[in-house]
Amino acid sequence: MTISMHSASVPIFVRMLGNMLTWLDKAEAHATAKKFDTSVLLATRLAPDMLVFKEQIQIACDAAKFGVARLAGVEAPKFEDTEATLDELRARIRKTIDYVQSVPPAQIDGSEDRDVTVPRRAGPMIVKGEPYLKQFVLPNFFFHVTTTYALLRHNGVDLGKSDYLGPLK
Amino acid sequence: MTISMHSASVPIFVRMLGNMLTWLDKAEAHATAKKFDTSVLLATRLAPDMLVFKEQIQIACDAAKFGVARLAGVEAPKFEDTEATLDELRARIRKTIDYVQSVPPAQIDGSEDRDVTVPRRAGPMIVKGEPYLKQFVLPNFFFHVTTTYALLRHNGVDLGKSDYLGPLK
Numbered sequence: 001m002t003i004s005m006h007s008a009s010v011p012i013f014v015r016m017l018g019n020m021l022t023w024l025d026k027a028e029a030h031a032t033a034k035k036f037d038t039s040v041l042l043a044t045r046l047a048p049d050m051l052v053f054k055e056q057i058q059i060a061c062d063a064a065k066f067g068v069a070r071l072a073g074v075e076a077p078k079f080e081d082t083e084a085t086l087d088e089l090r091a092r093i094r095k096t097i098d099y100v101q102s103v104p105p106a107q108i109d110g111s112e113d114r115d116v117t118v119p120r121r122a123g124p125m126i127v128k129g130e131p132y133l134k135q136f137v138l139p140n141f142f143f144h145v146t147t148t149y150a151l152l153r154h155n156g157v158d159l160g161k162s163d164y165l166g167p168l169k
Numbered sequence: 170m171t172i173s174m175h176s177a178s179v180p181i182f183v184r185m186l187g188n189m190l191t192w193l194d195k196a197e198a199h200a201t202a203k204k205f206d207t208s209v210l211l212a213t214r215l216a217p218d219m220l221v222f223k224e225q226i227q228i229a230c231d232a233a234k235f236g237v238a239r240l241a242g243v244e245a246p247k248f249e250d251t252e253a254t255l256d257e258l259r260a261r262i263r264k265t266i267d268y269v270q271s272v273p274p275a276q277i278d279g280s281e282d283r284d285v286t287v288p289r290r291a292g293p294m295i296v297k298g299e300p301y302l303k304q305f306v307l308p309n310f311f312f313h314v315t316t317t318y319a320l321l322r323h324n325g326v327d328l329g330k331s332d333y334l335g336p337l338k
Contacts, residue, residue, distance in 0.1 A: 002171065002173070002281060003172055003173060003174055003177055003281050003299055004171070004172060005172055007299070007303075008172055008177050008303070011303060012303050012307065012308075015303075015304060015308075016308060046215075046319055046322055046323045047322045047323055047325070050322055112171060112172050118337070125337065127337060127338075130172055130176070131337070131338060132337075134176075134177070134180060134181050134184075135184060135334070135335070135337050135338065136334060136337050138181065138307070138311075139181075139185060139311065139333070139334055140334065142307075142308065142311030142312075142314075142315060143311075143315050143318075143330075143333060145311075146311060146312050146315035146316060146319070147315060147319060149312075150215055150315070150316060150319045153215055153216045153219055154215045154216055154323075156216070161312075164308070164312060165304070165305060165308055165309065166304070168287070168294065168296060168300070168301075168304050168305050169296075169300060169304065
């Protein structure tokens with residue numbers, strides 16, 4: 001078995017998104033123990049000009065969703081950014097996991113040399129699938145996943161590295 | 170060209186470590202403008218039980234170094250954790266880039282099905298190269314890279330997403 005564009009993307013997204021679900025459970029337990037409303041967590045940020053917690057999760061989901069869709073050359077489903085509770089954020093994560101798992105691996109494999117059109121503020125950019133995955137999708141996905149984790153740690157949620165990584169199998 | 174264990178690891182490390190060098194330049198400029206000693210930044214953390222800034226950089230470097238060495242089946246060079254200045258952290262990053270680039274790609278390619286021994290507190294664990302890279306090395310590397318970035322943003326350094334990602338080529 002050799003590594004492929006599917007194996008270098010979808011399983012990583014599924015794993016980390018699944019880990020995030022456990023962080024949200026711990027976040028909820030923390031809020032209950034400390035008697036504060038979880039809406040406070042949803043609106044927290046690390047710097048005044050950084051995105052808030054719920055946006056970090058929404059964009060982590062979109063990084064995975066759009067990454068997979070563009071590599072596969074299909075239209076991504078539209079997710080409205082309307083989540084206002086931890087439960088709704090969990091649902092967003094779950095539907096992202098379902099979506100990236102629904103795309104046939106064969107449609108993603110071989111995308112390393114295919115052109116991918118990336119919408120950018122300055123206009124669309126065309127790059128090959130491999131640099132798109134390695135230079136943009138993966139770093140961007142991990143950025144929002146790790147920032148989500150960092151925000152919870154910064155707000156006192158009892159998480160550790162093993163919650164971030166999940167079990168190594 | 171198909172994606173390989175080398176192409177899914179070394180170029181990602183080199184790129185993100187290179188981006189970190191530019192963040193440190195901006196961190197230094199910020200400290201100069203605000204007239205504080207950069208040693209303050211080196212000791213900053215996001216939570217009382219998280220590692221400080223300089224350790225985030227040291228471990229990001231080690232994640233790349235050990236990841237590459239273990240996939241290639243070679244002994245990693247030992248880096249002492251003695252960095253006490255931004256310049257020394259830059260040197261640590263540069264020698265990590267040099268090291269991961271010095272390992273022949275052919276030695277890393279094909280490691281997806283090879284056994285890798287991972288030292289853990291509970292005793293060594295043997296996993297195949299591909300899950301090792303995807304479930305441990307990449308998430309761990311991005312964790313420490315993103316936390317480094319988050320710490321600088323939290324401390325007012327003027328960075329944006331394009332500094333994090335670097336130019337898409």
